[in-house]
Amino acid sequence: MSPSSFITRRRVTTWLALGAAALPLSSLAASSADFPEKGRSIRIVLGLAAGGASDAQARFVANKLGEVLQTPVIVENRPGASFILATEEVIRAAPDGYTFMYAPSSVVAQNPQTLAQVRYDPFKDLTPISLGARGPLVLTVHTSVPARNVQELIAYIKANPGKMSYASFGTGTSSHIYGEAFARQAGLDVVHVPYKGGADAAKDFLAGRVQYYFDAAPNAIQNTATGKVRMLAVAAPKRSPMLPDVPTMTEQGVSGVDMASWLGFYGPARMPAPVVAKLNAALAQVLAMPATRDFFRQGAYEAESSTPQQLADLTRTTYDQWAETIRKLGLTKQ
Template identity: 55%
Template sequence: MFATRFSRRHALALLAAAATLPAPLPLLAQDFPQPGRPIRLVVGLAAGGSLDAQARSIARKITEQSGQQVVVENKPGASMMLSATEVMRAQPDGHTLLFAPSSIFAQNPHTLASVPYDPFKDFTPITLATKGPLVLTVHQSLPVQNVKDLVDWAKANPGKLNFASFGTGTSSHLYAVAFAKAVGIEVTHVPYKGTADAARDLLEGRVQAYFDAAPTAIQNAAGGRIRMIAVAAPQRMPAAQQVPTFTEQNVPNLDLTSWIAVVGPAGMPPAIVNKVNALFTQALRTQDVKDFIAKGAYEASPTTPAELAAEMRSAYDKWGAMVKQVGFQKQ
């Protein structure tokens, strides 16, 4: 009986003491970076592409400037949703981040039937990293030099203009549909499993037109087998000033510039967000990183977390309007 009474009294005392203890402390600014832990920068495409190259150049610069190790991890698959869910489920301590194109946040929710994340509730915006447009490219066998020539040729040859894309529902596909609708022509969509296959078949002349990412468009145009005839952006590309925008060629509303951003899991404390933002913006403002990114026809564009949040919402709304305009159904 004594032992039982003692045990009860002891238990009640422990509960009372526990009630007076402070709650577990949230993550604090001094918790980042944690000694000996690298930052994991997760990329949703395989190593070797422009997205991966940008991530690695920024990671190297952060390590050089701060001594904080940044490790790029490639996790391709499922329209880059594997990388997004990897980061979404991580601890919000600043050590697991996503280096992601706008399509993850602005396009996937509108074009895919099953998206395992909410672009606004499941991530913490940190900074915009780079911007770069898609470019309308055509095979050199087409007798066209600009958008008007292409439209005239398509109208004179109904049903003969093939447009490649790097996948159904991707930006290259939606741009082609929106362009065709805007200028009143018919096109045949030829989807591929990725950018490399689509670009290769354009070079070989198996398809005639393709909305390509700026880095590969510029590289392939230099070989003379394709032409760049329009930039899907508000301004001309610094790396190819000779190529006019769609708006300059009387085709408005095709200026949805693609971008790449750094985000973390939801729930990151503001103090840690600011520390991570400072690491990335400092690296992105260095001349050698800016020069490296510019060689790939992108532009270093660091921002505040709030500015990135606004950009994410704006891109989401614009892509939603485009998807609705072209009548695309979720796949």
């Protein structure tokens, strides 16, 4: 897809204003005055199976958000198709604030550039509400592989061409692209095995049916605690303060696998600005709570809110960064 098919930075800046202007003033007034209606449930859609790190974060936030807004907030899991099913569910929903998603950056920055079946435009079809968290992916390896650093893993894979496989959250997701970037940078002959989410991937990974995995930090920590997995490197520009003893990929001689990951809250297009503002304020309150910060830090993630405009800008910046990475790797849509 050519850059001209996407909105310009100027249009990104007016994203929310345009969405709000498309609705009648009476609707905006009613939405801002009545949202949320007492007792009416709010859905946070998640495109991953229950049990993974993102699911745990979403449920923790949902519980606290329900307390702040004084209405039920539930998490609805819609796994499959690399988050596409969940994203399309949100896009089809009424833009009234009662349905939004918690999504990794891959949904808006990578999927549209790597997956042929993606039919949504992340800039036109979604409303940014707030950033949710930042944290690295971690290169982990099953203990059946005799490698204790990245260079030893490269040497072992090269000694066993075509026999090693790596897991991912799904085709086109960050864990897949990091795995592909690693393989191409190091000249590795490996097999990619996509799953429907971190929980599904962990089952085969812990059983040794796949040998390594760029995993979300919370999952990596949990899997390492079983004694069946080692953490070799963080895929980020610098070491994580929560994982200070785990070096980066760049420190171990592999460049180009160093962009930090994040998750954000997005609703359907044309959400009324007053409703977005109310959700943004409530999420900011939840994400600033010491209990929330402590919970996220257990998985080496930092809970972090933002304004809707800041998330819009981050979406564009991350999209452009991945566009350059994907171009350099020579990846085509699958």
